[in-house]
Amino acid sequence: MRILQLHCDSIEYTPTKKEIKSAEEIEPKKTRIEEVVVCFTAIEEDDDSSVAKNAIIDIQKSMKQIGCNKLLLYPYAHLSSNLASPGTGLKILKEMQESSTGIEITHAPFGWTKAFSIQVKGHPLAESSKVFSKDSTKEKTSTALESESKIKSYWYIMTPDGKMEEIEKFNFSNHKQLEILAKYESAKKRSVDEPPPHVNLMKKLAIADYEPASDSGNMRFYPNGRLIKSQIEQYVTDKIRDYGGIEVETPIMYDSHHPSMESYFNRFPARQYSIDSEGKHLFLRFAACFGQFLMASDFQLSYKNLPYKLYELTRYSFRREQSGELVGLRRLRAFTMPDCHAFCKDMSQAIDEFRKRFDLSREVLSGLGIEENDYEMGIRFTESFYNENKELIKQMVSKVGKPVLVEMWKEKFFYFVLKWEFNFIDNLGKASALSTDQIDVENGKRYGITFTDEKNERQHPIILHNSPSGAVERVIYALLEKFAKQVKDGKRPQFPLWLAPTQVRLIPLKDDFLEFASNLADKLTEQNIRVDIDDRNDTIGKRIRDAEKEWINYVLVIGEKEINSPSLSVRDRTTGDVRQLSTENFVKEIQDATKGKPVSKLNSAILLSQRPQIMV
RNA sequence: GCCUCGAUAGCUCAGCCUGGUAGAGCGAACGCCUCGUAAGCGUUAGGUCGCGAGAUCGAAUCUCGCUCGAGGCUCCA
Numbered sequence: 170m171r172i173l174q175l176h177c178d179s180i181e182y183t184p185t186k187k188e189i190k191s192a193e194e195i196e197p198k199k200t201r202i203e204e205v206v207v208c209f210t211a212i213e214e215d216d217d218s219s220v221a222k223n224a225i226i227d228i229q230k231s232m233k234q235i236g237c238n239k240l241l242l243y244p245y246a247h248l249s250s251n252l253a254s255p256g257t258g259l260k261i262l263k264e265m266q267e268s269s270t271g272i273e274i275t276h277a278p279f280g281w282t283k284a285f286s287i288q289v290k291g292h293p294l295a296e297s298s299k300v301f302s303k304d305s306t307k308e309k310t311s312t313a314l315e316s317e318s319k320i321k322s323y324w325y326i327m328t329p330d331g332k333m334e335e336i337e338k339f340n341f342s343n344h345k346q347l348e349i350l351a352k353y354e355s356a357k358k359r360s361v362d363e364p365p366p367h368v369n370l371m372k373k374l375a376i377a378d379y380e381p382a383s384d385s386g387n388m389r390f391y392p393n394g395r396l397i398k399s400q401i402e403q404y405v406t407d408k409i410r411d412y413g414g415i416e417v418e419t420p421i422m423y424d425s426h427h428p429s430m431e432s433y434f435n436r437f438p439a440r441q442y443s444i445d446s447e448g449k450h451l452f453l454r455f456a457a458c459f460g461q462f463l464m465a466s467d468f469q470l471s472y473k474n475l476p477y478k479l480y481e482l483t484r485y486s487f488r489r490e491q492s493g494e495l496v497g498l499r500r501l502r503a504f505t506m507p508d509c510h511a512f513c514k515d516m517s518q519a520i521d522e523f524r525k526r527f528d529l530s531r532e533v534l535s536g537l538g539i540e541e542n543d544y545e546m547g548i549r550f551t552e553s554f555y556n557e558n559k560e561l562i563k564q565m566v567s568k569v570g571k572p573v574l575v576e577m578w579k580e581k582f583f584y585f586v587l588k589w590e591f592n593f594i595d596n597l598g599k600a601s602a603l604s605t606d607q608i609d610v611e612n613g614k615r616y617g618i619t620f621t622d623e624k625n626e627r628q629h630p631i632i633l634h635n636s637p638s639g640a641v642e643r644v645i646y647a648l649l650e651k652f653a654k655q656v657k658d659g660k661r662p663q664f665p666l667w668l669a670p671t672q673v674r675l676i677p678l679k680d681d682f683l684e685f686a687s688n689l690a691d692k693l694t695e696q697n698i699r700v701d702i703d704d705r706n707d708t709i710g711k712r713i714r715d716a717e718k719e720w721i722n723y724v725l726v727i728g729e730k731e732i733n734s735p736s737l738s739v740r741d742r743t744t745g746d747v748r749q750l751s752t753e754n755f756v757k758e759i760q761d762a763t764k765g766k767p768v769s770k771l772n773s774a775i776l777l778s779q780r781p782q783i784m785v
Numbered sequence: 786g787c788c789u790c791g792a793u794a795g796c797u798c799a800g801c802c803u804g805g806u807a808g809a810g811c812g813a814a815c816g817c818c819u820c821g822u823a824a825g826c827g828u829u830a831g832g833u834c835g836c837g838a839g840a841u842c843g844a845a846u847c848u849c850g851c852u853c854g855a856g857g858c859u860c861c862a
Binding site: 364365368372379381385488490491492493494495496500549582583584585588600601602607676678679680681706707708709710711712713714715716717718724726728729730738740745747781782783784 | 786787788795796797811812813818819820821822823824825853854855856857858859860861862
């Protein structure tokens, strides 16, 4: 709230014209007041009753000082560029008027254009300006964020045979990773004094980097990173569409005063980015839920259409995580999230679908190169859901084939009754969720999503929220952390061939062989193989070393021998050996290794001499 | 948000403790070399030492403030 306070001999104002629809209903007549303090007042966004009270107390104090007993509150928008909505403005103005004591107080009409003339006294205390804001600098937190810390959870380990053991009594000696997850989630543990290894790798492999000109947690992706990310995005999208997901695209920002948003806000514990635009208070989505639910609520759904699966790959979702929580590609403020919702007619259908998505998620992770022993499962449910669906839960745990972490809530705190996630455990013992799915029993109603059932009655669907891979950036993080671990164990890490930015590098020994190499490159490119040519004027050893540093799987030196022979000399990075292969067999080997995965063209100049160095 | 640490060439870093003309390697440009499976050689260019103040004859170096970044904590439904 901003106030310009003037001690006046007199003020005279005349309302001339309504400025806004919600202007006060008054008789526009000339008003004159003598010996008065006039407060030109702008009520700003975030002002509330406490601000009104503080302001009036402060004004009364100064009025006492100058010995004046008459106050005119004069709504004056021009003091601020961050005004509250007219409704709030008027409400707070009235609150100020009502909470005053022992003075004569009036206000000039709100929402009117007014003409005024004023005579200000000339003493030192006659003019002052004041700014009031909420006393606490405390951030607005959603009720979900606040209640999160109050949740009462019971922690168990469930073994593949379906037995639940209290976490304190479980013998973790053969389940070190699960122990880390359990300790990580249920208690707090451990201080690490080094940056996670993937941060260095993401720079050295020219995948991604921090962007100092943006907000923290908003990364830049270099050509290599863009290609890898794009391949993962395409793969996950293909898998979800095979499963039956229907891809859509929805806006990334929403009006926080939209009725469906306001209540969801309070059920989803995330901090948001806000954008003010033309009086609207917008926020950047922190999930794809909004868009898909709003869309689905406009669809005319029959039980015959269900389960109906909507899918969106959000580039991006935004969560304003606390600055200290951000780490490399593990935790970001802007991230790409495949999000697939299934609208189901009843719990039985939801559970059937839930099973399918569980299998889908395991398959997707495996296709990405993240295997079962790379992650640990966590499963969370309400006590009542567990009692009614023990078989489902036991079957899922048995499928994983190893003990899983269980969190059980006495009552429903969130909008879901069951949730599971696969957690990747990194080199520093940090757990982060990849795939996840939830059974949501609230949002169908909240968003007014309905379908017509067999009896021609309107019902709200149960909604599943699945991300079969988790955030794409986080998948890259998991892969890089896995690679770092392999390096530590003395192994040579390797991107799955379908993710490698360059799959084949040709090294012509001399310029004379460049043409041959180009022709070969064209041939391989036609077969959807990503091939480039190191035509730089460096020794053969140097160029092979550079290819090694880029983790390129196949290196082919092109010299006299190759030109005069039908076979290629293929240096295979996994072994370091050179093999003689015909072009056909070489192509086949690559196509077999990348079968069923998306293809993408090289995302850099084919000649290395034409590429800038990305020094990171 | 709290604590700790950091900021010097395009990149990685040395120099700072103990104040006195700004250093290396990599990379880049140019030239030599035309090479057979993890680093060939030479020359050159490239810096407002994050910003601001203080003390000093003199500051990359000491002191204070600020900005930005990173890690940890908290957090991660």
